Amino acid sequence: MSTAAQEKSVYEQIGGEPAMAAAVDVFYRKVLSDDRISHFFEDVDMERQSAKQKAFLTMVTGGPSNYTGKDMRAGHAPLVKRGLNDVHFDAVVEHLRATLEELNVPAPLVERVLAIAGGARADVLNR
Amino acid sequence: MARVKHESRWYPLEAEESVLDGLLRQGVAVPNACRAGACQSCLMRALSGDVPEAARAGLKDTLRTQGYFLACVCRPVTGAELEVAGADALRVPARIESMSLLSPSVLRVRLTTDASFDYRAGQYVSLLRADGLARSYSLASLPREGLLELHVRLVPGGAMSGWLVREARVGDAMAVQGPAGSCFYVPGRPEQPLLLAGTGTGLAPLYGIVRDALEAGHTGPIWLFHGARTPEGLYLADELRELAARNVGFHYRPGVLTGGSRDVAEGALDVLIRAECPKPVGYRAWLCGDSDLVLSLRKKLFLSGLSLKDLHADAFLPSAPRVEAVGAR
Ligand SMILES: Cc1cc2nc3c(=O)[nH]c(=O)nc-3n(C[C@H](O)[C@H](O)[C@H](O)COP(=O)(O)OP(=O)(O)OC[C@H]3O[C@@H](n4cnc5c(N)ncnc54)[C@H](O)[C@@H]3O)c2cc1C
Numbered sequence: 001m002s003t004a005a006q007e008k009s010v011y012e013q014i015g016g017e018p019a020m021a022a023a024v025d026v027f028y029r030k031v032l033s034d035d036r037i038s039h040f041f042e043d044v045d046m047e048r049q050s051a052k053q054k055a056f057l058t059m060v061t062g063g064p065s066n067y068t069g070k071d072m073r074a075g076h077a078p079l080v081k082r083g084l085n086d087v088h089f090d091a092v093v094e095h096l097r098a099t100l101e102e103l104n105v106p107a108p109l110v111e112r113v114l115a116i117a118g119g120a121r122a123d124v125l126n127r
Numbered sequence: 128m129a130r131v132k133h134e135s136r137w138y139p140l141e142a143e144e145s146v147l148d149g150l151l152r153q154g155v156a157v158p159n160a161c162r163a164g165a166c167q168s169c170l171m172r173a174l175s176g177d178v179p180e181a182a183r184a185g186l187k188d189t190l191r192t193q194g195y196f197l198a199c200v201c202r203p204v205t206g207a208e209l210e211v212a213g214a215d216a217l218r219v220p221a222r223i224e225s226m227s228l229l230s231p232s233v234l235r236v237r238l239t240t241d242a243s244f245d246y247r248a249g250q251y252v253s254l255l256r257a258d259g260l261a262r263s264y265s266l267a268s269l270p271r272e273g274l275l276e277l278h279v280r281l282v283p284g285g286a287m288s289g290w291l292v293r294e295a296r297v298g299d300a301m302a303v304q305g306p307a308g309s310c311f312y313v314p315g316r317p318e319q320p321l322l323l324a325g326t327g328t329g330l331a332p333l334y335g336i337v338r339d340a341l342e343a344g345h346t347g348p349i350w351l352f353h354g355a356r357t358p359e360g361l362y363l364a365d366e367l368r369e370l371a372a373r374n375v376g377f378h379y380r381p382g383v384l385t386g387g388s389r390d391v392a393e394g395a396l397d398v399l400i401r402a403e404c405p406k407p408v409g410y411r412a413w414l415c416g417d418s419d420l421v422l423s424l425r426k427k428l429f430l431s432g433l434s435l436k437d438l439h440a441d442a443f444l445p446s447a448p449r450v451e452a453v454g455a456r
């Protein structure tokens with residue numbers, strides 16, 4: 001185990017749940033404005049969708065999350081059937097970086113978050 | 128296979144079948160309309176067994192704790208056994224007090240309820256006919272007014288709207304179930320700019336919300352955009368102009384796609400909104416009416432800077448085609 005495990009999670013360091021709510025607005029806005037991926041996120045129920053964005057951000061910042069790799073696979077499998085691939089994955093990571101930077105999250109923390117997100121690639125793309 | 132027990136009989140569900148579809152297919156009458164988890168007409172109560180969380184999304188805590196769920200989006204896992212009952216306890220008997228046309232295509236229906244009915248202006252109810260036909264309608268009235276006021280668009284071939292305009296009589300007994308929805312004014316930030324936009328009878332909840340906000344002493348600007356295809360689709364225009372004349376902060380902006388005039392702008396609703404409110408950052412907004420329009424407007428407003436927590440929308444989803452009971456005799 002690295003010492004990072006004892007450190008506070010990025011989630012806590014950037015302000016926990018209230019900070020997530022602000023981050024969701026910024027992140028979701030970027031995702032919806034990106035024609036490459038917006039079609040995956042159209043949902044009649046925007047509240048439901050924003051709850052999911054929050055789950056996503058909480059997970060990649062190391063906050064309280066119960067998702068397993070298996071859940072990630074199952075959750076994204078329908079999207080993979082609709083053509084989800086590396087291009088889309090990279091776009092989401094790009095927006096994640098921009099969101100964190102916009103919220104003035106320090107660079108080393110941003111890198112940690114992007115590492116967690118990157119680690120989910122195989123599960124998300126069902127490989 | 129999952130099974131559902133209703134009034135002491137078990138009904139098997141097919142794989143991925145919802146409780147609503149399974150019961151209807153086997154001849155059990157359950158009120159329903161949109162069958163997409165929005166209108167709440169198909170509320171049922173679980174007496175025992177596990178209800179998937181998805182079937183309780185959007186329900187008030189008071190309903191959740193009593194075991195209520197939406198039958199149309201309730202797909203129990205294989206092997207699950209669920210005992211359910213109807214939502215009769217949530218229904219309040221109501222009577223038609225008056226009906227009048229607000230325009231050639233919009234009927235104003237006023238209802239009295241036997242018991243008191245708590246709601247916030249702008250929420251919606253399920254209106255139930257004696258035989259169980261259910262449709263959602265938004266409330267245009269204010270709670271202090273006593274009567275519940277609905278604006279019903281006359282849909283060609285419409286089961287409920289057609290019945291109301293042709294056969295229903297003042298004094299007829301009906302029931303209302305609800306209220307539901309988060310389209311209402313929240314006091315606490317009197318200076319916040321408000322943006323209300325709707326098409327057709329999407330005006331109903333907005334008419335309630337605007338008056339509620341004004342009565343609550345809202346001081347910030349209030350913009351109301353009412354869109355229709357042609358000027359005949361607009362209604363309550365005189366009342367709203369008068370309201371605007373009496374309240375300096377309130378701006379009423381009707382718009383049509385064709386047939387504009389000095390008083391009525393011509394063009395798409397989102398264009399009219401952008402012209403008056405180019406940067407709606409920090410606004411609170413309510414969008415009601417035609418579902419495609421509501422969803423696209425919501426997205427546009429969100430992208431132009433409105434925060435999700437300040438965006439409320441009720442898409443008036445039409446009823447889904449009926450499932451015929453098979454083998455029911
Ligand atoms: C949350 C919510 C709030 C609502 N509030 C209101 C309200 O305040 N006022 C109001 O007038 N309606 C409102 N509606 C819509 C209303 O519930 C009914 O769907 C509508 O009145 C039609 O019912 P009906 O029985 O007259 O017609 P139906 O018998 O249900 O419909 C007849 C035919 O017309 C089609 N149809 C109906 N509506 C549409 C449509 N908009 N677009 C395309 N096809 C359609 C149906 O699919 C069907 O084929 C609301 C819906 C929801 C979900």
Ligand code: HEM
Nearest residue numbers: 037040041052055056059060067075088089092117120124
């Ligand atoms: C970076 C790695 C990713 C992680 C850690 C992740 C995580 C999550 C989580 C936690 C949820 C919520 C599940 C739920 O509550 O139902 C979710 C849902 C979702 N994700 Fe991802 N995700 C990732 C990448 C992506 C990508 C690249 C896309 C598409 C471009 C995507 C699209 C979606 C969609 C559309 C949903 C909602 C699915 C539904 O409606 O059920 N995700 N994701």
